[in-house]
Amino acid sequence: MDRTIAVIDIGMTNKKVAVYDGSLGLVGIRKKVFEPKIAGGIEAHDLAGMEAWFLETLRDFARDSDIGAIAVTTHGATFVCADAAGNPVAPCLFYTHEPGGEFQKRFYAMAGDPRELQAATGTPNFSALINPAKGLFLLKELYPSEFASAALVLPYPQYWGMRLTGKAGVEGTFIGCHTYLYDWKRGGYSSVAEKLGIEKKLPFPLKDSWEILGAIKPEVAAATGLKPDTVVTMGIHDSNASLLPYLVKDSGTDFIVNSTGTWCVLMHPQEEYGFAPDELGKVVFFNRSAYNKPVKTAIFLGGKEYEVWTGLFGAKPGGSAHAAAPAAATASPSPALYAKILAKRSAFILPEIVPGSGQFPGSIPQAVEGGRRFRLADIESGRARPAFMADQAAAEAVLNLSLALQTMVALERAGLAPGQTIFTEGGFRNNRDYNAILAAALPANPVRLTDMSEATSFGAALTGLAALEGTTPSALGGLFSIARIPAEPMPGLADFAAYREKWLALIAEAK
Secondary structure, eight states: OOEEEEEEEEOSSEEEEEEEOTTSOEEEEEEEEOOOEEETTEEEOOHHHHHHHHHHHHHHHHTTOEEEEEEEEEOSSOEEEEOTTSOBOSOOBOTTOOOOHHHHHHHHHHHOOHHHHHHHHSOOOOSTTOSHHHHHHHHHHHSHHHHHHOSEEEEHHHHHHHHHHSOOOOBHHHHTSSOSOEETTTTEEOHHHHHHTOGGGSOOSOBOTTSEEEEOOHHHHHHHOOOTTOEEEOOEEHHHHHHHHHHHHSTTSOEEEEEESSSEEEEEEOSSOOOOGGGTTSSOEEEEOTTSOEEEEEEEOHHHHHHHHHTTTTOOTTSOGGGSOOSSOSOOOOHHHHHHHHHHTOEEEEOOSSTTSSSOTTOOOEEEETTEEEEHHHHHHTSOOOGGGGSHHHHHHHHHHHHHHHHHHHHHHTTOOTTOEEEEEEGGGGOHHHHHHHHHHOTTSOEEEOOOTTHHHHHHHHHHHHHHHTSOGGGGGGGOOOOOEEOOOOSOOTTHHHHHHHHHHHHHHHO
């Protein structure tokens, strides 16, 4: 039996274990959702529950598959404070927690000027705890003795790697993703890491994502039935795992990957690091790719926006939002309906579901109809609701326009230029109208829909196979292909530019 690769893929919603064969074919996948724990009134990750399920699922897969390597990929903005053996010593807080304006002031009083930090670390000022340095600062305030007792501060993928191997390590994709902790100019940890007192607690030096962290611990082998020589890679950030197959297959070309899910992450690989002067202070940042190159990046919570708004469509006038039709509603807006909405310029949906998470800091989530504003909180409570939301086809069309407009702003922030191909992968590749709007609005940029299923897990599997075979992901490009299905432009969008102009004006007025 050929040895296979197991991927532990940890999203904010779904936790997954997937197994791939030596040709990078998906053998099987299992998923589970974990309810958060509550620590001091804040949602925190159920690390123990997740670990038990991972080991149990690996044991189930190991009965029929000779797993030779494990690769871990996780969502960003999460670190674990641990003792020298890798046991957590403090809660692992959700990055979605919003600690408030006074906390933000305290953080920057400690850390320094946001623009100077962005220039050095590639990190913009996000709200909530999406900058992990803020999460660590809050942990230090709430749990000072536990924070001080930590021997290690582990990036999330490397925490799980240490749980499996007993060894601490770090690689570039996670530490270099809007953390404030890595300084691109220094080539090492930042002044913020020093001020937090964690510089010496962060593992160093940075390794490649496909390097081997170590073999599994004996107790892991006993719990799972895996062979003792099963290796674990360094781990990889989830967006960078999704990007990796394109770096392998499209090396030398200029493209942007629109990786869609709960987060829409627009990634534009670059050769050189650096911001234009007018970009500082805006929601654009640099990821660090698996090849340790800069990736100009812009994000927004597109999947979350879609989930929240579609859950509200179809509710009866004056009724509770919770009585709305399900997201898989019968809506099927036509090009003629889109053209009508664009021409009237009366109905709009404005970001952001989580304030400060995307391209419009300060924007208040709301719907607008005929100049009247309906705040999301009022719509959810049933206190008020625009008439267009009772028509599922119209509501779906207005939402798709909003998501496409947010995507266009993110594309521009990521450095969109004529001729670049836009690859849409993830959940939104199945949203025909969204992609048709983008294709019509961006005639100078081919919009291509990919066929990559479980792109994050696949990218992580690439690193696992590279480790198993003692090579690099680039050497494995012949094992897979990526379909590039052209998105057909939606006809009849002559009024799109005027609609966009009013949409942007409404956002600016709402701040």
